[in-house]
Amino acid sequence: MGDISQQLVEQVRQAAEADTPLAITGGGSKPFLGRGLRGEPLELVGHAGIVSYEPVELVLTVRAGTRLDDIDAALAEQGQRLAFEPPRFGSSDTIGGALAANLSGPGRPWQGSVRDHVLGLRLINGRGEHLRFGGQVMKNVAGYDASRLQAGALGTLGAITEISLKVMPRPAMEQTLIQPMDHQHALALMNRLAGQSKPLSAACWYQGQLYLRLSGSRPAVEATSESWRADSGGDMGVLDDGDIFWRQLRDQRLPFFDGEKPLWRFSVNPTATLEDVDEHALIDWGGAQRWSRQQENLSVMAEKAARAGGQAALFRHGDRSGEVMHPQPAPLRTIQKRLKASFDPEGIFNPQHLYTWL
Amino acid sequence: MSAAKQQDTSATPAPGKLDGRVDFPPVYRSALAKKFRRFLNPDSVISDEETIRPYECDGLSMYCEMPQLVLLPETVEQVQQIMRICHADEVPVVARGAGTGLSAGAMPHAGGVVLSLAKFDRILGIDPGARSARLQPGVRNLAITEAAAKHGLYYGPDPSSQIACTIGGNVAENSGGVHCLKYGLTVHNLLSVEVVTAEGDRVTIGSDGYDSCGMDLLALMTGSEGLLGIVTEVQVKLLPKPEVAQVVMAGFDSVQKAGDAVAGIIGQGIIPGGLEMMDGFAIQAAEDFARAGYPTDAAALLLCEVDGTREEVQDHIRQAEELFRTMGATSVRTSGTEEERALLWKGRKSAFPAVGRISPDYYCMDGTIPRSQLAHVLTEMDRMSAHYGLRVANVFHAGDGNLHPLILFDANVPGEFERTEAFGGDILNLCVDVGGSITGEHGVGMEKIRQMPNQFGNLEVSQFHAIKQAFDTRGILNPGKGVPTLRQCQEYRAIGPLRQPSAAPDTEASHG
Numbered sequence: 001m002g003d004i005s006q007q008l009v010e011q012v013r014q015a016a017e018a019d020t021p022l023a024i025t026g027g028g029s030k031p032f033l034g035r036g037l038r039g040e041p042l043e044l045v046g047h048a049g050i051v052s053y054e055p056v057e058l059v060l061t062v063r064a065g066t067r068l069d070d071i072d073a074a075l076a077e078q079g080q081r082l083a084f085e086p087p088r089f090g091s092s093d094t095i096g097g098a099l100a101a102n103l104s105g106p107g108r109p110w111q112g113s114v115r116d117h118v119l120g121l122r123l124i125n126g127r128g129e130h131l132r133f134g135g136q137v138m139k140n141v142a143g144y145d146a147s148r149l150q151a152g153a154l155g156t157l158g159a160i161t162e163i164s165l166k167v168m169p170r171p172a173m174e175q176t177l178i179q180p181m182d183h184q185h186a187l188a189l190m191n192r193l194a195g196q197s198k199p200l201s202a203a204c205w206y207q208g209q210l211y212l213r214l215s216g217s218r219p220a221v222e223a224t225s226e227s228w229r230a231d232s233g234g235d236m237g238v239l240d241d242g243d244i245f246w247r248q249l250r251d252q253r254l255p256f257f258d259g260e261k262p263l264w265r266f267s268v269n270p271t272a273t274l275e276d277v278d279e280h281a282l283i284d285w286g287g288a289q290r291w292s293r294q295q296e297n298l299s300v301m302a303e304k305a306a307r308a309g310g311q312a313a314l315f316r317h318g319d320r321s322g323e324v325m326h327p328q329p330a331p332l333r334t335i336q337k338r339l340k341a342s343f344d345p346e347g348i349f350n351p352q353h354l355y356t357w358l
Numbered sequence: 359m360s361a362a363k364q365q366d367t368s369a370t371p372a373p374g375k376l377d378g379r380v381d382f383p384p385v386y387r388s389a390l391a392k393k394f395r396r397f398l399n400p401d402s403v404i405s406d407e408e409t410i411r412p413y414e415c416d417g418l419s420m421y422c423e424m425p426q427l428v429l430l431p432e433t434v435e436q437v438q439q440i441m442r443i444c445h446a447d448e449v450p451v452v453a454r455g456a457g458t459g460l461s462a463g464a465m466p467h468a469g470g471v472v473l474s475l476a477k478f479d480r481i482l483g484i485d486p487g488a489r490s491a492r493l494q495p496g497v498r499n500l501a502i503t504e505a506a507a508k509h510g511l512y513y514g515p516d517p518s519s520q521i522a523c524t525i526g527g528n529v530a531e532n533s534g535g536v537h538c539l540k541y542g543l544t545v546h547n548l549l550s551v552e553v554v555t556a557e558g559d560r561v562t563i564g565s566d567g568y569d570s571c572g573m574d575l576l577a578l579m580t581g582s583e584g585l586l587g588i589v590t591e592v593q594v595k596l597l598p599k600p601e602v603a604q605v606v607m608a609g610f611d612s613v614q615k616a617g618d619a620v621a622g623i624i625g626q627g628i629i630p631g632g633l634e635m636m637d638g639f640a641i642q643a644a645e646d647f648a649r650a651g652y653p654t655d656a657a658a659l660l661l662c663e664v665d666g667t668r669e670e671v672q673d674h675i676r677q678a679e680e681l682f683r684t685m686g687a688t689s690v691r692t693s694g695t696e697e698e699r700a701l702l703w704k705g706r707k708s709a710f711p712a713v714g715r716i717s718p719d720y721y722c723m724d725g726t727i728p729r730s731q732l733a734h735v736l737t738e739m740d741r742m743s744a745h746y747g748l749r750v751a752n753v754f755h756a757g758d759g760n761l762h763p764l765i766l767f768d769a770n771v772p773g774e775f776e777r778t779e780a781f782g783g784d785i786l787n788l789c790v791d792v793g794g795s796i797t798g799e800h801g802v803g804m805e806k807i808r809q810m811p812n813q814f815g816n817l818e819v820s821q822f823h824a825i826k827q828a829f830d831t832r833g834i835l836n837p838g839k840g841v842p843t844l845r846q847c848q849e850y851r852a853i854g855p856l857r858q859p860s861a862a863p864d865t866e867a868s869h870g
Binding site: 056079109112116129131136141142144145146148169172195197198216219222266268271289308325329331332335336354 | 568
């Protein structure tokens with residue numbers, strides 16, 4: 001735990017000079033993402049620790065190699081948390097990795113994503129310059145938002161070294177409701193309930209069951225739970241220890257995620273129908289994120305996703321030698337290549353990790 | 359002291375560093391107009407001075423410039439054609455929505471064209487099931503909420519100009535409003551934007567889903583002040599209208615106590631829908647104007663709005679009332695009806711015109727600070743106010759640390775506006791010094807370009823120019839705004855903060 005930024009800057013400078021590709025690694029918990037890493041490891045895990053934490057300001061600044069579990073523990077002492085519920089794929093997941101991969105948990109449609117909570121960051125670019133963007137305040141529109149730009153870039157623009165995040169109070173109460181239902185009815189109901197001003201904070205359909213999570217003040221959660229259960233004619237019940245289900249969903253530890261079959265992620269219009277996908281899928285984010293296990297090629301899946309107003313990616317397993325992310329239209333490919341060059345002129349960071357052409 | 363300033367900011371840029379473009383080839387107005395009249399309705403190519411005049415400035419009227427032409431396209435294809443011509447001929451393009459911006463971001467370029475999106479004013483569709491709306495960029499912010507109301511939905515960000523400002527402008531500035539702490543800024547409420555690039559390509563960034571593959575270009579576009587592309591369509595998220603909203607008003611005999619009460623609310627785990635503070639001067643002006651029933655003897659006033667389900671609001675309002683009393687409020691009043699709630703807000707919402715009534719002119723600043731620094735910043739501001747001999751009223755989005763000091767001045771008194779700008783600059787530098795930002799929601803535009811080098815070092819500024827060049831290889835989109843050139847950085851830093859004008863600047867100016 002400490003500040004090793006000088007050492008990291010030095011390694012980047014040498015790599016840029018020698019044209020050595022660097023593989024940026026945090027806790028090493030998500031090696032399956034993207035197209036795989038090649039190059040000399042640039043280890044962020046030693047660059048860890050909380051730089052500052054002001055509970056009353058709702059702001060936390062941490063080094064990128066800080067483990068999510070350590071952040072959770074520090075926030076819990078103050079009755080706070082990261083509202084975007086970053087997934088864990090091991091015990092060593094870091095905050096830098098969560099941001100680079102743009103990973104958020106089941107509450108994403110209501111509580112926002114990891115990038116929504118980013119206030120600012122520090123990053124070493126491919127020239128070995130240690131830059132600072134954004135800040136530690138909620139509202140800040142000076143300069144381009146180079147901080148949130150990093151979300152989903154999978155380290156192709158630089159090595160994130162420090163992140164300032166908005167943190168939120170823990171809800172006073174959470175409760176999980178469950179009701180047997182087919183996927184079509186579940187999708188319709190999820191979207192209808194999400195249109196009400198109720199403390200809904202997660203909605204998932206899995207193996208013939210609709211799961212709903214309520215989070216908020218005790219009287220609000222209890223009143224909503226009672227009224228929704230009454231509306232269901234007794235089919236909806238309370239699931240004890242519901243938080244275990246949401247954690248397993250968040251961390252992909254439900255049996256659905258077992259095995260080596262290709263795992264596809266769809267990010268689509270929450271009301272859309274994905275033919276030949278939905279009935280076998282795990283539907284999360286109130287319909288906006290759907291997981292599917294099947295042998296298929298990216299172009300077929302991308303086309304299905306596009307018809308549903310969104311995008312597809314081969315999240316895990318399967319053939320990762322070609323593209324694994326939703327195709328980019330030509331002008332955005334050009335812009336992202338130029339952006340990459342503007343941060344990393346020698347192309348040393350995670351080459352071809354996100355796309356073959358990046 | 360901000361850490362950005364601790365970096366090596368004085369170093370001269372390394373050779374080959376990217377910089378902002380300042381020079382453009384001369385423009386022949388009639389020849390250029392002819393090119394546009396080939397595909398635009400002749401009325402949509404404005405070239406006479408009298409009709410151009412209203413476009414010479416945005417909401418910050420002290421900054422103005424006459425463009426060569428004003429263009430009012432009606433289709434995206436026309437926007438593409440305009441961009442292809444301007445890209446080929448290297449003609450500066452300044453996009454414009456309603457012109458309500460407060461940082462001169464839409465001030466024209468003398469050698470270029472203004473591209474007004476005013477004719478793109480249609481709501482293309484509302485999807486009540488998915489809770490989203492597709493809009494042309496010239497749709498007014500408030501019109502979105504009005505159209506969504508019949509579905510029990512509304513659009514979250516509500517800048518105070520929401521009656522007039524457009525969604526395209528909101529994207530350009532990443533606009534906020536009084537409900538940001540709970541519902542976020544524009545960037546948190548977008549699904550996708552359609553953009554025409556500097557080269558004239560038409561492309562969608564984002565989708566109907568919440569996350570897209572690759573770098574987050576949607577976030578990068580948001581708040582980019584028209585420097586990266588022309589937004590031609592916007593898809594926003596809509597939120598369910600809260601069942602109920604109530605506001606607690608609390609008066610305090612000191613700003614410190616009011617600030618502590620804000621911290622207390624957050625500390626109790628309550629995230630109010632709106633949390634606003636006004637100082638004594640603003641309270642008095644607002645009360646004289648709106649007769650909202652504000653306690654005019656208070657040194658600070660808090661308006662704390664809680665929204666949500668009936669049960670939640672009841673629970674949180676009770677907690678807020680108790681907490682304000684415990685923390686020394688001299689008066690506490692809670693809205694019992696919608697009329698009363700509207701009345702309590704009316705004072706706050708009319709604070710700007712109210713101040714306008716007691717002074718010939720006022721200048722609205724827009725800095726953000728960590729909330730804990732509030733008392734210190736207000737004390738410093740009082741000192742500066744005395745120093746410059748100019749009065750200042752403060753309204754403050756207390757929930758998210760966004761200060762809006764209103765400096766009162768008279769533009770007819772020679773030198774008074776210059777003093778006002780210097781005072782404003784000092785306030786922004788102070789915001790940076792305590793760990794905040796020179797702009798929370800108004801943007802940098804032309805207005806705050808002088809303060810940018812105080813918040814960012816040369817390395818960051820260079821990276822910004824490189825980002826722009828990735829989108830706009832010839833630097834034609836809104837040139838001279840948002841990001842200072844490296845030479846400007848050097849000059850502005852050499853002049854130094856004007857906070858202690860008596861002290862000699864400690865850095866020698868070198869105008870290489």
